[in-house]
Amino acid sequence: MDIRENLDLISREMHEALENVGSLQELEALKVKVLGKKGSLTALLRSMGQLSPEERPKAGQMINVAREELTAALEEKQQALSSAEKEMRLKKEAIDVTEPRDLPLVGTVHxxxxxxxxxxxxxxxxxxxxxxxxxxxxxxxxxxxxxxxxxxxxxxxxxxxxxxxxxxxxxxxxxxxxxxxxxxxxxxxxxxxxxxxxxxxxxxxxxxxxxxxxxxxxxxxxxxxxxxxxxxxxxxxxxxxxxxxxxxxxxxxxxxxxxxxxxxxxxxxxxxxxxxxxxxxxxxxxxxxxxxxxxxxxxxxxxxxxxxxxxxxxxxxxxxxxxxxxxxxxxxxxxxxxxxxx
Amino acid sequence: MKVSMKWLKEYADIPMTAEEYESRMIMTGTGVEGTEFLGAELENVVVGRVLTCRDHENSDHLHVCTVDVGEEEALQIVCGAPNVKEGLLVPVAKIGAKLPGGHVIKKGKLRGVESQGMLCSGPEIGVPVELYPSVGDAGLLVFQEEYPLGTDVRTIFGLDDTVIDFEILANRPDCLCVWGVARETAAAMGTELKLPEIKVQEVGDDIADYARVEVLESELCPRYAAKVVKNVRVAPSPAWLRQYLHACGMRSINNIVDITNFVMLETGHPMHAFDLDKVEGRHIIVRKANKGETLTTLDGKEHALPETALMICDETHPTGLAGIMGGEESEITEDTKTILFECAAFDRTSIRLTSRAMGIRTESSGRFERGVNPQTCMDALLRACQMVNELDAGDVVSGVIDLYPNPAKPVVLDVNCKRICTRAGVEVNPEEMKAILEKLLFQVEVNGENMKVTAPAFRQDIEQEADICEEVLRYAGYDRIPITHLKGENPMGGLNEKTRNQKMLRTLLSGMGFYETMTFSFVSKKAIDMLGMPQDDRRSKPLMVLNPLGEDTACMRTTMLCGLLKTLSTNMKNGNVDGRIYELGATFDAINRTAENLPTETPSLAIGMYGNADFYSIRGVVEALCKENGIQYKIEKAEEKYLHPGRQTKLMLGDEMLCVLGEVHPDTAEKFDLPGRAYVAEVNLSVFFQAIRPMEMVKSIARFPAVQRDLALVMKEDVLVGPMMDALKSGCGALLEDIRMFDVFRGVQIGEGNKSVAFSFTFRSADHTLTEDEINKLTNKALKIAAEQFDAHIRA
CATH class of the missing domain: 3.30.930.10 (Bira Bifunctional Protein; Domain 2)
Incomplete structure (x- = not known):
């Protein structure tokens, strides 16, 4: 398979996986899986050594573009997830604002x-x-x-x-x-x-x-x-x-x-x-x-x-x-x- | 001062409604306290003649009468009185009539016979016997005189009169009489004053042959005037006189006594009539009482006489208490033949003191206390003789006795109209001033903007220009005073230091949830003693009130605690939770006097708490007040009996005590009826205020980080944490920024009788970040101090 195909595959797989990511943790795992040290994109990058010197710059550029695109997609997802999570937390934290409490003590002069x-x-x-x-x-x-x-x-x-x-x-x-x-x-x-x-x-x-x-x-x-x-x-x-x-x-x-x-x-x-x-x-x-x-x-x-x-x-x-x-x-x-x- | 309007209107016309009249009088200085229409309870009762009278067919005691009340048709009235018969003139309550006690007469049938009203007995119309002697007779009241049929009976009894209760100001005793009110009325109404011309018909003889008067105390009796009446004919007074006296709240006795009371009410001069034949030697001596003398007064009571009492005596013994009450012995009786009328002026202080000392207050003594004018005695005396003529009550002997060694001179004032206007703030021209003053019977000579004013003899209150200003203003109208503003320089106003500081304390205490209370400045001696202070404590020797209302107002507070504990008790017993109260006030030191020999007054603050509170909360409140004012104090051991022996302390400022505070001792709590624990503090504000330090310059905020170290130290229970912290603070030097205690722990883990106290140390240097080594050195130093000085060791 050539680089292009590999990139498309990685990208497709990641976008598919992103669809199913429901938490920041899962997202982090996905990020590692693709962009981590042992991630698929990293592996692809390493495999560039096997290419001829003429092919390398082109391949490198393609990988970088793909990387940027994937990183942006991950970030976008992260933002969506964290704001959803914050929203969830705030929702959970809602209280009964009509519940009475003792007031701070304030006295008065005669x-x-x-x-x-x-x-x-x-x-x-x-x-x-x-x-x-x-x-x-x-x-x-x-x-x-x-x-x-x-x-x-x-x-x-x-x-x-x-x-x-x-x-x-x-x-x-x-x-x-x-x-x-x-x-x-x-x-x-x-x-x-x-x-x-x-x-x-x-x-x-x-x-x-x-x-x-x-x-x-x-x-x-x-x-x-x-x-x-x-x-x-x-x-x-x-x-x-x-x-x-x-x-x-x-x-x-x-x-x-x-x-x-x-x-x-x-x-x-x-x-x-x-x-x-x-x-x-x-x-x-x-x-x-x-x-x-x-x-x-x-x-x-x-x-x-x-x-x-x-x-x-x-x-x-x-x-x-x-x-x-x-x-x-x-x-x-x-x-x-x-x-x-x- | 009650005045009959009928009587008043004899001397001054009132051409306006009662409301207008009252408001005019109020606005010229004669207040009105109340108005009473005497006949308010008796309405629609008229004079009627019984035309026919037959027995009731269904009764053995009722009669059926026809009664002519001056209307077209006679009324048929059923009557139960046994004395009813044809031809009598009787009071008839018509349908709708009102009788005293709120009874209303309605049309009705008595045993089948219709009755169109009621024939009345004396008690049913509620007229007092002195107004109409035969109201006391049994059965139906029968009029002895002829009256037109249909006459409202109130006119017969003098109940068609209104009595106004005037409020006479203290400087106007001349208005405590009908003439006085008439003078003000005529001036206020602008109508003519119609006082009677006093003329007396005398029968000859010479008073000198009848009586002799000697005044030994001319200071206390500046004037003594007397007239003699012979061939006295003691009799009941005529109806009009009885009615006037009744309206003014006095009872009719007989014509002679009634004349003295009438003249007193009319002229303001108390008078007395002596039966001259009962006066030993017909010689009246005005002197002070001798030791051991007694007098039986008109009311039949025998009194021992204080030696200061001024007496009217004959040659052998007292016959009357001067100006207060006559003696029984020389009282006017039906057999009296010759009388002496006395009209004198007595010193008001002397009368007041004797009246007080003997517990006798009479209409007469009250008037002398407010001041009777010697200058007008003769008018009153002659008016009494004129009344004797009018009532044909005797023959007035010629000549008069008048002992008046130092007659008062007329008061003549030179006043300036412009100054008067400036003072009054109202522009009144000299002509208007003159008119006002003349209306008030002053004599006035205008000379440009100056006036020479002569006060009438009856006005003893006129002494200076300011008094003339008031007269002018009263009648020019207080409503004419404009709204103007102070000219002159505008000074800087503001609170004095004490009130400013008190305001600051109030603000702080309000913010801490405290409510301000106020209690009385006096307390009972018992309440002070309940605090159990030693007898040689100044607080146990209060300033005593000479004439307290009772035990509770007996002495001035030497401490604020009695009031505070009482208030705490009130609140605890009323179930008010979490009480936080305070009071600001003065305490009084009877021993330590000022240069003026006044007791020292110390401003104090008392604070009390219960409920969600403990010893440390009340101490904290006082400490916070000190901190807010930059006051540095020392905490020392206190030994107050009213506080819990193990839960009290005092804050000292050098030798001076700033505050004592603590938990109320259970015995004190019981004595003051506190159903639970309470905490109190008393702050000496005179010390507190002096210790207040103004705020210093701000310090710059530290640039290098602080390091915090927490240490728990185990020590014996009796080690005091306060001094320990002081020692740590001074021992560790400037690098120890702060030390704070945050926990105390007791338990088996650390051994019986021990406590573990946790401190948090904050270290910081102003010029560098502290190294680990430096910090360890500092903590070791702290541990060393704790171990060596307090036998406190780091918790294992």
């Missing part, structure tokens, strides 16, 4: 803190600095400097816990404002968050421990309008752009004039609902222009400077925000409650 964080980020953005002070406080800072002298009836309203004659559990975070005014020169722009205490028995809406955040601004020519503008920005940031603020006359010893502030009920958007008792408004905080007497007591010249102050009960706005009906939930730490927050 709901009151969640709301405080929102409030703080609002006032941080408005250029307010956060200042804190002691929870056990001198009567002097908690009352006297705030225009609440000893035996003032408004002190009774605050149901104070006393440590001794001169030390109290602070009834509001206002003493932090007094301390700041005494140590810092205007302009002052601060917020004071913190824990406060009043001798109230625990029930659904009262707690002897609760949290406030108070704000204080002292500068030249500060007005009630600026106060309203600040609280309007705060309300819109926290509850949405359709929220309006309403000021009502009120009284606090450390501010004059004073106001209670209502916000458009964020449940019914002012239409009137159970939450706002049909009024469309929700009472949220108290505020006013700092009483000049307080400024003077804290060493600030009230003929040059004026300022405003406001105070927000955090538990109240937290309860409103999340629809919490009983304040005790905030202090029990029951995970069935806490795990609902995010």
């Amino acid at each position: 709901p009151t803190q969640l709301v405080l964080n929102e409030v703080l980020s609002c006032f941080e953005g408005l250029g307010y600095e956060v200042v804190e002070g002691p929870e056990v406080e001198l009567d002097h800072y908690n009352f006297e400097l705030l225009n609440l002298p000893k035996n003032h009836p408004a002190r009774d309203a605050q149901d104070t816990f006393y440590i001794d004659d001169s030390i109290v559990l602070r009834t509001h975070t206002s003493p932090v404002q007094a301390r700041t005014m005494l140590t810092k020169k205007p302009p002052i722009r601060i917020v004071c968050p913190g824990r406060v205490f009043r001798a109230d028995e625990v029930d659904a809406t009262h707690s002897p421990v609760f949290h406030q955040i108070e704000g204080l601004v002292i500068d030249k020519d500060v007005s009630m309008g600026d106060l309203k503008g600040t609280l309007d920005a705060f309300a819109k940031r926290l509850y949405g752009d359709d929220i309006e603020v309403r000021f009502r006359p009120s009284f606090f010893p450390f501010t004059e004039p004073s106001a209670e502030v209502d916000l458009t009920c964020f449940n019914c958007h002012g239409k009137g609902c159970k939450m706002c008792k049909g009024t469309g408004w929700i009472e949220v905080l108290g505020c006013g222009m700092v009483n000049p007497k307080v400024l003077e007591m804290c060493g600030i010249d009230s003929s040059v400077y004026s300022g405003f102050a406001f105070g927000i009960g955090l538990e109240r706005i937290t309860m409103l925000r999340y629809g919490i009906k009983d304040m005790r939930l905030l202090y029990e730490g029951d995970l069935r409650f806490l795990r609902q927050f995010r």
Whole structure:
């Protein structure tokens, strides 16, 4: 048989065999059988020695062409097989993607803190600095400097816990404002968050421990309008752009004039609902222009400077925000409650 | 402050609906807490006359009556009252009438006879006896006076009235009366204020011949004014007076006592009437109580008197507790002939302290505590005498006693309209300001942009320009305040260091699956003692609250653990699996005081876990917090009684303790009601925050490969792995990049009392690839250290 015939035979046999190859292993065996050291094509190549020098180049070229063709066919088959195998494997590896698993543990901050964080980020953005002070406080800072002298009836309203004659559990975070005014020169722009205490028995809406955040601004020519503008920005940031603020006359010893502030009920958007008792408004905080007497007591010249102050009960706005009906939930730490927050 | 609208409308017109009125009052500073229509429970009951009355054919006690209620046809009504008869004027509940208790009258048949309503007894219409004395009589209520037929009976009893409960601000005690609310009402409505002109008819004589008053404590009693009435005719008060008192929540007693209460409600001045014949020497002395003195008050109770109590006395003994309650002895009775009306001002602190000390609170003491204005005493006193004239309750003796040594001067303020506008943020021109202030009865002289303002005598709250600003703003309208923004420089805001650090901790702990809790800052002493800390431990000596609500609010927490353990218990008992909680807060050290003598407050963090957790998990949490903040600590032995003796440790930063953590001791668990194992840590954040190191520059990533060698070492059970690893680390030098423990094995193969600990060593050099020889040298060094220092040998 001449080379040509041999090549055709090898090629035909291999193509036939390829048809039946079902795995990469079989393919490898076939490859060895044809192209391996002892393979049929290799044998043919070796047999070229018997050819005359004139025939050799032609035969060599023919064998090389055949070799390339066979190699390409093998490779093609290999690719087909491996992608089929991969496909098979992926198919086998399919899982039920709806099967539940435990999630990575992620906790959360306390709901009151969640709301405080929102409030703080609002006032941080408005250029307010956060200042804190002691929870056990001198009567002097908690009352006297705030225009609440000893035996003032408004002190009774605050149901104070006393440590001794001169030390109290602070009834509001206002003493932090007094301390700041005494140590810092205007302009002052601060917020004071913190824990406060009043001798109230625990029930659904009262707690002897609760949290406030108070704000204080002292500068030249500060007005009630600026106060309203600040609280309007705060309300819109926290509850949405359709929220309006309403000021009502009120009284606090450390501010004059004073106001209670209502916000458009964020449940019914002012239409009137159970939450706002049909009024469309929700009472949220108290505020006013700092009483000049307080400024003077804290060493600030009230003929040059004026300022405003406001105070927000955090538990109240937290309860409103999340629809919490009983304040005790905030202090029990029951995970069935806490795990609902995010 | 409850006010009858009928009474109020005598002095100020209200030309708008109730809702509009209330909202106007709220927006000018007089809050409304509630509204009650007195006759809400009694509807469609009218005056009727019994025309005929015959016995019911099928009953031995019912009567069949025809009743004229002023309509075209008389009603046929079956009535069971034994006193019903022809000609009586009675209350008739017509079909559809509502009676107290929610009863509705329906058309019906009684034993076959149709009844078109019901004739009512006193109790059936629920009218209190002080409103109509004969409602207490048995059987059918019979009107004694003539009324047009068909009259709504509510008009007879004064129940056709609305009572508004006003919320009076603390600085406005002058509004705690009908006149005060009328003044605000007239100003708010823009209507005329019609307060009565006070005129008293006197019969001559001289008060000096009847009574003498001496005030020994003029500090505590800045004014004492008195009038005498003789030939007193004690009698029941007329219906209108009884009705006004009832509407305002007071009971009618007799005309004299009712006059004092009426005047108090109308003017805000508490008054008292003494039976002058019972006052020894007709001489009233205002002094403090003497040691051992007692007084029997109007309510018949005898009280020992504290020596600080201000008393109204006669020449021999106390006859009344000043400003709080009169004495029984000089009480007005039917036999009283001569009375002395007292209208005084007492120091509010003194009244408050005595009222507290004696546990007596009255309408009068409450008003004195909020502040009664001495300047207006005389108006009230004369108003009472005018009422005596009107009710013909006696003859007013001429002359007045008025001890008022230091009369208050009118408050005159020079204010600047421009400054007021700046403060208010609202443009109000001087003319408008003047109009507002005059409406509020201030006297105003405008001089360009300045004003001289004189406050009315009844306003004790006006002291400075800011107060005038509030008055102007209240009536210019808080709604007029514009929304403006702060001018001036824009400072850089932001969190302070502590809140910033706390925020960082919250973020880390949330990421580790922890939930934040909050507990009270006070705890019971018992809870602290349950932790079993030694008596000389500062944490056992808490700061005590002087006036706690109870045991649970008795002392300030010295540790966060009591609250934490309670919260853990709550969650474990509620079946919440895998609890991970923490709390951030302050603990209080009563011994270590600040320069201001305040207790030291230490920011603290308490962490608690149970369920899928062990000692190493809670230690890991704290270690992770430290690692994230570049804090290097030493682990040392701890000896806390509340923790498991073999499962606790403390992290130290030099001499300072950063944290104590461990498994809760079973005894502590039992005391705090924990039904299983729990793990707690308490971190001193003041130490922690100070130890925080800012991040350093990054290191370049190593270019040469690392080599890992695993070694299992067998050692005695009591060898501590931590110190051993420290020794290995320092012994092997810089080429040992890392050492990690990855397994601990115990079993018979390695012998009783031994453990096999597997370590993975990572070696690396920064400047070349380590050779096999170098690595062997390093491992041999490690093995040598383990053998020599810890008697630990490579596992066979």
